[in-house]
Amino acid sequence: MSSTTPTPPPPFPEDPASDGSLTERRKAQTRLHIARTAAALFVRNGLRATRAEDIAHAAGVAPRTFYRYFPTKEEAIGPLYALGARRWVDAVRTAPAGTPLPRVLEEAARYALTPGRGVSEESWNWVRTLIRLAADNPALGRVWAEACRAADRHLAEALAHRLTGGAPPPPDADVAARSRLCFAASVAGAAVRTAMESWAAGDGPAEGPDGPAELAAANLSALRDFPWDAVVGEP
Incomplete structure (x- = not known):
């Protein structure tokens, strides 16, 4: 699998977190960024061939960060x-x-x-x-x-x-x-x-x-x- 960050799906709706604290908004933005990256990898490479670690790498986050937001790759x-x-x-x-x-x-x-x-x-x-x-x-x-x-x-x-x-x-x-x-x-x-x-x-x-x-x-x-x-x- 290429290590190049995949192009995210073009404009899906943006982050829904328009209220809440700055920390909450940043968490929501990170969740959506990981989700968009996962979608790109699933569409490009297929679900079976994509690991949670691949999503984390492409999204620019540590695997432990990925798992802090999502228990499984599917839930991303x-x-x-x-x-x-x-x-x-x-x-x-x-x-x-x-x-x-x-x-x-x-x-x-x-x-x-x-x-x-x-x-x-x-x-x-x-x-x-x-x-x-x-x-x-x-x-x-x-x-x-x-x-x-x-x-x-x-x-x-x-x-x-x-x-x-x-x-x-x-x-x-x-x-x-x-x-x-x-x-x-x-x-x-x-x-x-x-x-x-x-x-x-x-x-x-x-x-x-x-x-x-x-x-x-x-x-x-x-x-x-x-x-x-x-x-x-x-x-």
């Missing part, structure tokens, strides 16, 4: 998976007030999954490879699955925030209402996840009717008649 990709999911959840959270939720979900998916709207076309080729690797490797698949589960939890919080006008749900909110909220978030998350996985399994472009954005929007149409008014308790 987690921050990139999480960043992609966060873009869609953030788009849901920041959509204009009063917009119907089905429209919010569909437009957020189009924003997060359309090449050129924060993530370049070239980066989508990297995304395809990383999702394919997750499908073929159980350890990496678990990292992808956990990123998706975390995204569902964050999406449920974003939906609750919109449904309550920014107020936290009451502590004694109906259990059935909370269950419906989590169910809706899981269905919406699955709509996006299956769109991305279906697109990644083929060789088509990231734009157009068979791209992840339009596939996800079509999947999300299943939630247009969902009883949103019933998914949170009375404030």
